[in-house]
Amino acid sequence: MASVTYEHVKKSYGDVHVIKDLNFHVSDKEFLVLVGPSGCGKSTALRMLAGLEDITSGQIKIGDRVVNDVPPKDRDIAMVFQSYALYPHMSVYENMAFGLKLRKMSKTEIDQRVQKAAGLLGIGHLLDRKPKQLSGGQRQRVAVGRAIVRNPSVFLFDEPLSNLDAKLRVETRANITRLHQDLGTTFIYVTHDQVEAMTMATRIAVLKDGYLQQIDTPQTLYDHPANVFVAGFIGSPSMNFFEGKLVNKDGKLMVDLGVFQLEVPAGKKDMYGKHVGKDVVCGIRPEDINDPLYLPPAVADSRVQGKIEVTELMGNEIFLYLNSGGKQYVARVDPRTKAAVGMDKELSFNVDNMHLFDKVTEKRLE
Amino acid sequence: MNTTQDNSQAGLSFFETAPGKLLVSLGGLIATIVFLVWGFGFLRAAEVPLYVMTPFAILWGVGGIAMLYTFGNMFIEQMPQVITARVQPYLFVGPAVLILFWYLAFPTIRTLWISAFSNAGGPPAAVWASPAEGGGWDNFSKEFSENFVGLDNYAQIFSGENNNMRIAFRNNLYWILFGASSSVIMGLLIAVLADRSKFENVAKAIVFLPMAISFVGAGVIWNFIYEYRPSGESQIGLANAILTLFGAEPTTFAQNVGLPWGLNNIFLIIIVIWLQTGYAMVLFSSAIKGIPSELLEAARVDGANEVQIFFRIMIPVIWGTIITVTTTVVIFTLKVFDVVWVMTGGQFDTQVIGTQFYRESFTSGNSGTGSALAIILLLAVVPVMIYNLRDFSKRRTF
Numbered sequence: 001m002a003s004v005t006y007e008h009v010k011k012s013y014g015d016v017h018v019i020k021d022l023n024f025h026v027s028d029k030e031f032l033v034l035v036g037p038s039g040c041g042k043s044t045a046l047r048m049l050a051g052l053e054d055i056t057s058g059q060i061k062i063g064d065r066v067v068n069d070v071p072p073k074d075r076d077i078a079m080v081f082q083s084y085a086l087y088p089h090m091s092v093y094e095n096m097a098f099g100l101k102l103r104k105m106s107k108t109e110i111d112q113r114v115q116k117a118a119g120l121l122g123i124g125h126l127l128d129r130k131p132k133q134l135s136g137g138q139r140q141r142v143a144v145g146r147a148i149v150r151n152p153s154v155f156l157f158d159e160p161l162s163n164l165d166a167k168l169r170v171e172t173r174a175n176i177t178r179l180h181q182d183l184g185t186t187f188i189y190v191t192h193d194q195v196e197a198m199t200m201a202t203r204i205a206v207l208k209d210g211y212l213q214q215i216d217t218p219q220t221l222y223d224h225p226a227n228v229f230v231a232g233f234i235g236s237p238s239m240n241f242f243e244g245k246l247v248n249k250d251g252k253l254m255v256d257l258g259v260f261q262l263e264v265p266a267g268k269k270d271m272y273g274k275h276v277g278k279d280v281v282c283g284i285r286p287e288d289i290n291d292p293l294y295l296p297p298a299v300a301d302s303r304v305q306g307k308i309e310v311t312e313l314m315g316n317e318i319f320l321y322l323n324s325g326g327k328q329y330v331a332r333v334d335p336r337t338k339a340a341v342g343m344d345k346e347l348s349f350n351v352d353n354m355h356l357f358d359k360v361t362e363k364r365l366e
Numbered sequence: 367m368n369t370t371q372d373n374s375q376a377g378l379s380f381f382e383t384a385p386g387k388l389l390v391s392l393g394g395l396i397a398t399i400v401f402l403v404w405g406f407g408f409l410r411a412a413e414v415p416l417y418v419m420t421p422f423a424i425l426w427g428v429g430g431i432a433m434l435y436t437f438g439n440m441f442i443e444q445m446p447q448v449i450t451a452r453v454q455p456y457l458f459v460g461p462a463v464l465i466l467f468w469y470l471a472f473p474t475i476r477t478l479w480i481s482a483f484s485n486a487g488g489p490p491a492a493v494w495a496s497p498a499e500g501g502g503w504d505n506f507s508k509e510f511s512e513n514f515v516g517l518d519n520y521a522q523i524f525s526g527e528n529n530n531m532r533i534a535f536r537n538n539l540y541w542i543l544f545g546a547s548s549s550v551i552m553g554l555l556i557a558v559l560a561d562r563s564k565f566e567n568v569a570k571a572i573v574f575l576p577m578a579i580s581f582v583g584a585g586v587i588w589n590f591i592y593e594y595r596p597s598g599e600s601q602i603g604l605a606n607a608i609l610t611l612f613g614a615e616p617t618t619f620a621q622n623v624g625l626p627w628g629l630n631n632i633f634l635i636i637i638v639i640w641l642q643t644g645y646a647m648v649l650f651s652s653a654i655k656g657i658p659s660e661l662l663e664a665a666r667v668d669g670a671n672e673v674q675i676f677f678r679i680m681i682p683v684i685w686g687t688i689i690t691v692t693t694t695v696v697i698f699t700l701k702v703f704d705v706v707w708v709m710t711g712g713q714f715d716t717q718v719i720g721t722q723f724y725r726e727s728f729t730s731g732n733s734g735t736g737s738a739l740a741i742i743l744l745l746a747v748v749p750v751m752i753y754n755l756r757d758f759s760k761r762r763t764f
Contacts, residue, residue: 050667051666051667052663052666077667079663079667083658085658085663087661087683089682098668099668102670
């Protein structure tokens with residue numbers, strides 16, 4: 001059981017700086033998900049923790065121990081790889097027992113641990129098979145099994161679900177969450193999929209271009225994204241962004257977006273009042289744009305006229321692809337709506353949940 | 367539709383019906399076979415200039431086979447579907463298999479037959495000679511000698527009376543033990559080490575370079591390296607130059623029969639190791655590069671050190687390649703001939719089965735013994751070959 005700390009960690013390959021000053025702390029028993037677009041350095045960050053990449057500068061600590069120069073085998077970690085990396089010449093049992101044999105554990109102890117892990121993962125009947133005889137989902141579970149028999153203090157996952165089909169991915173997601181609850185160990189999990197991050201993590205670290213953008217609980221990340229990137233990255237469909245200006249008009253604080261204006265709700269007037277005159281980026285999530293006929297309770301209603309270009313029925317909701325004066329955006333509305341393609345429709349923007357960012361720094365206005 | 371067109375179509379349409387096609391294909395097949403047989407006879411007997419002969423040979427060979435395939439295929443396609451599917455593959459591999467049989471299996475059988483005769487008694491009379499002269503169909507099966515001895519040639523080879531043979535077998539064993547294993551082990555080591563080196567390409571190029579040299583060329587090069595001048599004279603051979611530099615006496619290396627257990631053979635084996643290591647290395651290198659890096663990283667995280675990774679992950683994963691390379695190198699070394707022949711001519715107790723075969727067959731006029739040796743060599747190679755092929759097909763299903 002251990003915490004993990006990154007202190008001013010940098011990684012460069014020659015002139016290419018993959019990770020530029022990474023700082024964060026993962027508490028014991030936390031499930032931290034590192035998420036970001038490809039090339040953001042999230043896998044590198046994980047591989048440095050595993051000891052598979054050198055650390056250019058800075059420190060990584062597991063517990064209180066600086067592990068910069070500790071070889072992988074002595075870091076008390078286990079890792080699940082994207083390709084699962086099962087040893088093709090060994091049976092499932094041998095795959096799981098390999099790390100224990102190397103540690104010169106007794107045969108009975110090895111057997112106990114393998115059987116226990118296999119039972120936990122429901123792969124008891126596969127122990128004699130070779131990896132090539134297994135399905136993708138089974139291989140994935142063996143890879144997890146190989147990690148848990150070692151009983152490490154930190155589990156590392158490098159995109160372990162990206163080779164599974166959509167249905168299996170959802171199932172496995174829940175299984176890994178359950179595993180985290182059962183084992184009570186620190187999990188660090190890398191993915192590019194924000195849905196995985198949102199559903200599994202106790203905290204999410206969003207990375208971009210080698211910098212940490214924000215690290216917080218999924219809910220905080222969703223409700224209070226620190227900058228435009230995080231706001232756009234978390235949530236599906238993505239948040240709509242409009243460029244505009246904060247203005248005072250007839251005593252009201254308005255966000256002037258050119259084609260339409262949104263009034264800042266009374267509760268946020270004080271906060272945004274000091275930014276009057278600033279160029280801003282205004283973010284509205286698709287679910288905060290509604291059909292006025294089917295408004296959820298207690299929304300700060302602000303009406304906008306938009307033309308419907310495309311509709312996507314999801315069953316429990318409909319995505320409307322809208323256009324107001326050349327500006328395109330997406331709304332996620334109640335499926336009972338009468339909206340149809342080509343229609344000019346009045347929409348309700350819930351300005352309570354409007355996010356404002358500085359246009360220059362792209363940081364959240366507060 | 368006008369009537370003239372109908373007429374011409376009626377004429378054609380018979381050949382588009384099933385029996386019509388069958389007839390055409392059968393006729394075509396017969397014509398093809400006649401053409402092939404006639405062409406063979408023509409080519410063998412004809413005394414026409416080369417510039418006539420060559421185009422005709424090409425036309426005969428390529429055209430004849432094309433005709434065979436076309437008409438054969440046409441014929442088979444007229445059969446019921448089930449038969450077509452069954453027979454069609456054999457039609458296409460058939461000619462190749464027949465030619466292979468002619469070039470490989472037939473000479474093998476003939477060699478086996480020859481190995482059952484001794485050279486005593488002189489050549490048999492012609493089949494067509496008069497009975498008084500010893501002619502007759504009995505002689506048909508006697509390839510070159512009157513004297514059928516059964517397995518005597520083999521018995522004689524293995525009897526142990528024949529010291530030459532005993533030494534040849536021992537040397538061949540040395541070749542496999544030291545030559546093949548060193549090539550494989552060094553090739554593997556170089557491949558693994560080069561894989562982690564900054565100078566990988568340079569190192570591999572240097573090791574691979576000798577592969578481009580023929581065995582005979584290598585023999586000539588190493589003849590210079592092993593060149594011997596009596597003590598006191600200036601040594602022009604690299605090996606002896608180095609030896610004398612450190613104050614040692616110059617030696618004759620491969621020709622030094624004074625060494626115990628025929629260890630002078632080692633100096634010949636070194637040449638082939640130098641030639642073959644590159645071959646092994648290249649195959650191992652590509653196999654090692656084929657191991658996913660995540661596999662090695664998983665082992666590293668699991669707690670394996672680099673030596674354990676090498677023996678417990680890399681070796682098992684590339685085992686198929688190791689088998690293929692080893693068997694190929696073993697077959698090479700079993701058949702070794704050129705290097706020995708160029709360096710020592712098989713003297714100084716360096717003879718191997720290959721050189722003994724040559725000496726018996728072509729120098730001593732002892733075709734029976736020579737053929738017997740060729741058969742023994744074949745029998746020695748076959749199990750290695752089978753193992754290689756079996757492993758190959760196993761890996762296919764991987």
